[in-house]
Amino acid sequence: MSEKYGYNGSTDGVPSASTHIGTVIVTGANSGLGFEVTRALAEQGxxxxxxxxxxxxxxxxKQKIESEFLGASLTVHELDLADLDSxxxxxxxxxxxxxxxNVLCNNAGVMAIPRQETADGFEYQFGVNYLGHFALTAHLLPIMxxxxxxxxVVMQSSVGHRNGEIDFDDLQGEESYSAWDAYGQSKLANLLFAYELDRRLHVAxxxxxxLGCHPGASTTNLVHYSAEQGGFRLDLRLMSLMNAILAQSAERGAEPMVYAATDPxxxxxxxxxxxxLMNMRGDPMLQPSSERSxxxxxxxxxxxVSEDLTGVSFELPGPN
Ligand SMILES: NC(=O)c1ccc[n+]([C@@H]2O[C@H](COP(=O)([O-])OP(=O)(O)OC[C@H]3O[C@@H](n4cnc5c(N)ncnc54)[C@H](OP(=O)(O)O)[C@@H]3O)[C@@H](O)[C@H]2O)c1
Incomplete structure (x- = not known):
């Protein structure tokens, strides 16, 4: 990534703008994009x-990153977004x-898995990708x-949000469930929340x-996890082939979140x-999300609805 994006990932000894990033939380930091976001921000101090x-x-x-960057400042702590007590x-x-x-990177997620429920009885994708992060953000906003x-606050969404709809009559997919519709719903919810939060923060x-961001298509464990759960019917070898053609590396896919987290x-x-191409790969840039978002x-x-479901409220004035 170049400096025109406000991100100096080089190690040439020039203090980067983001030397003062301070303290960051990354959810799902052990794998894929979360790992690469952590790695990039650790390198920046x-x-x-x-x-x-x-x-x-x-x-x-953590050990992998520490072996690469001596002095990386990392702490691992347990967070299960599928459990509001956690x-x-x-x-x-x-x-x-x-x-x-200083920065809350709401990144963790699952994609297109068969219907299952979180500890609190939410449909898993809606519960983990969205409601868990909604509650986490509400708890942490006072310290921010x-x-x-x-x-x-940076929310990881997906191009998949474009197909998303919020089905208020069946939010938890109890009457009818499509793994992809549930994913799209959760990723649209991420953006609706990111923008509504920003409006309320502005009023306050x-x-x-x-902010919101998305990684395009990136080679991570997401598809494999989905396949393991029985959610992805396509043969893994076919997915690997598609990834090789379409997807960029996880390191590149992490750049939009790093940009959103650090650009001054x-x-x-x-x-x-x-x-x-189709916003699936390339350098990070500002872009519009769907009209619905x-x-x-x-x-x-x-x-x-999210405050009611999670029982967690934001201490912020409502929108104008
Ligand atoms: N890769 C892409 O092309 C792509 C495209 C669009 C959007 N995204 C989004 O990017 C984000 C990161 O995905 P990824 O591609 O990096 O996939 P990944 O390699 O599978 O990483 C997902 C991370 O989320 C964690 N996670 C899953 N369920 C969790 C839970 N209940 N509580 C806490 N953490 C949980 C996973 O933990 P475990 O390792 O323990 O399972 C893992 O650390 C997701 O929100 C995904 O929707 C990815």
């Missing part, structure tokens, strides 16, 4: 809390051990607001901004993704 559902996988990933416990631990939070300087004149000039409410009425309704 951030202190990163790797929020992982498996401590073992988290520690393994989300609350993670946030409590973080608030009792840290003075501030108290943090010196500016803080950011908060020093926190909220980016505004709240922006959306970052690759600039190449900017629907404020839809976003407000989803916000209210």
């Amino acid at each position: 951030a202190h990163i809390v790797m929020a992982c559902r498996s401590i073992e996988r988290g520690e393994e990933a 989300v609350a416990a993670f946030a409590e631990w973080f608030k009792s051990t840290h003075d501030g939070l 607001q108290q943090t010196t300087g500016e803080s950011r 004149k908060a020093s926190v901004k909220s 000039g980016i505004e709240g409410g922006e959306y970052v993704g690759p600039d190449g 900017y629907n404020e009425e839809l976003a407000r309704r989803l916000w209210d």
Whole structure:
């Protein structure tokens, strides 16, 4: 990535703009994009809390990064987004051990898996990709607001949000379930939330901004996990072939989130993704998301429903 994106990933000894990133939480930091975001920010001197559902996988990933960057400042802590008690416990631990939070990278996710439920009875993709991050953000917003300087919330979405619809009559896919529709719904919800949060932060004149991003198509464990769960009917070898043609590396796919997390000039409410073929690969750039993702009425309704479902509220004034 070049410096025109405000990201100096080089190790040429020139202090980068993001030397002052401070403290970052990355969810799903042990694998794929979360791992690469962690790696890139560690190289830039951030202190990163790797929020992982498996401590073992988290520690393994941490060791890999530490062996590459001596002095990397990393802590692994357990977070299972499929369990709101785990989300609350993670946030409590973080608030009792840290003075501030500069960037919250809401990255973890699952894709197109057969219907299953979280500990709280939510459809798993909606629960993990969206509701878990909604609750996590609400718990952590007070410490972000108290943090010196500016803080950011960055939501990992997907081009798949474009096919998404919020089915308020059957949010949990109990009456009818399509693995891809549920994924699209969760990824649209990520963006509706990112933009609504930014509008409310703006009204509150908060020093926190909220943004969205997506990685295009990137080679990670996402498809394999889906296949393992029995959600992906396509043969893995065919998927690998498609990945080889279409997808970029996880390192490249992480760049939009790194950009959203660190670019000094980016505004709240922006959306970052690759600039190449069908926005599937390439350098990160600002781009519009779907028209539906900017629907404020839809976003407000989803916000209210999400507060009811999770039992977690934001201490923010409503939108104007
Ligand atoms: N790869 C792509 O082309 C692509 C495209 C569009 C969007 N995305 C989005 O990018 C994000 C990262 O995915 P990835 O491609 O990097 O896939 P990945 O390699 O499978 O990584 C997913 C991460 O999420 C974690 N995770 C899953 N369920 C969790 C839970 N209940 N609680 C906490 N963490 C959980 C996984 O933990 P475990 O390792 O323990 O399973 C893993 O660390 C997802 O939100 C995905 O929707 C990816």
